[in-house]
Amino acid sequence: MQKQVLAIHDISCVGRCSLTVALPVISAAGIMTSVLPTAVLSTHTGGFTGYTYRDLTADMLPIADHWQTLADNLPPFNAIYTGYLGSYEQLDIVAELAKRFKTDDTLLIVDPVMADNGKLYAGFSEDFPQAMAKLCQQADVITPNITEALFMLEKPYNPGPYTEDYIKQLSKELAEMCKSDKSDKNDKSDKKTTKVVLTGVYFDENGDYGASAYNSADGKGAFMLGERVPGYYHGTGDLFASVLTAALVQGCQLGESAKIATEFTLESIQRTYNAQTDIKYGVNFEDGLKNLAAIIKANKPA
Numbered sequence: 001m002q003k004q005v006l007a008i009h010d011i012s013c014v015g016r017c018s019l020t021v022a023l024p025v026i027s028a029a030g031i032m033t034s035v036l037p038t039a040v041l042s043t044h045t046g047g048f049t050g051y052t053y054r055d056l057t058a059d060m061l062p063i064a065d066h067w068q069t070l071a072d073n074l075p076p077f078n079a080i081y082t083g084y085l086g087s088y089e090q091l092d093i094v095a096e097l098a099k100r101f102k103t104d105d106t107l108l109i110v111d112p113v114m115a116d117n118g119k120l121y122a123g124f125s126e127d128f129p130q131a132m133a134k135l136c137q138q139a140d141v142i143t144p145n146i147t148e149a150l151f152m153l154e155k156p157y158n159p160g161p162y163t164e165d166y167i168k169q170l171s172k173e174l175a176e177m178c179k180s181d182k183s184d185k186n187d188k189s190d191k192k193t194t195k196v197v198l199t200g201v202y203f204d205e206n207g208d209y210g211a212s213a214y215n216s217a218d219g220k221g222a223f224m225l226g227e228r229v230p231g232y233y234h235g236t237g238d239l240f241a242s243v244l245t246a247a248l249v250q251g252c253q254l255g256e257s258a259k260i261a262t263e264f265t266l267e268s269i270q271r272t273y274n275a276q277t278d279i280k281y282g283v284n285f286e287d288g289l290k291n292l293a294a295i296i297k298a299n300k301p302a
């Protein structure tokens, strides 16, 4: 049966991030992609001024209520994949949606989009990372960049370069943070495990750049790095997490999925660097899409 993903992000109309990345990428991987938009912005908030912002919080539960009336003929979600959530209320709504739509076969993938380069994105308050950390406790997979990871762990920003031990320790602490709230007596998830995929990993100022993947179920970690391209490219975290989601849902292992996502993202950055386009409009991932399904298929366990 064809797989289905529910992607919960904003629509930034121009600028290649969130749903304008998640929808084409996951669809190109052969997955039915349904969306729940959290807001509509004229552009994303990084590097633009004067953008519009239409909050869709009030529409989210009524949309889900309607889906519930479809009950048995709505195909199941193999993953619920969340990104940019603009308010505390939206975090609660996503937690509620996970309760309603998550089955034993549904992966909850939370990309805690809220910060980069040591700073929260425009519009996020200082307490937001703690609320996002709470949502991560429900997740099967989390994909923070290092800034988001450190904010959620209430640690000071570290611009890097990092060491393998530092990244592994950070991943372990995030997995520990993701264990559910022990004060909840009904919570039986004492043995809950989380896959922690960190982005923005590098060990050498002039060296490679990429991600790490750690699975608290077996304590194993891996690094996937490729050639670094100079500059800060917008929306690459969303691209990485979207490719990762597609590969995981199509049955690739965690390490393989993170490797596919790293390579796809770095190639898109390289293409954009070569074209010398304005980096606030995101990266050219479109030219890679025609190969994505085949790459995923070639990396699936037999």
Ligand code: PXL
Binding pocket: 010, 012, 017, 018, 041, 043, 044, 045, 046, 084, 113, 121, 234, 235, 236, 237, 238
């Ligand atoms: O790429 C992350 C992202 C998503 N959505 C909106 C954003 C950002 C980052 O700035 O502003 C609206």
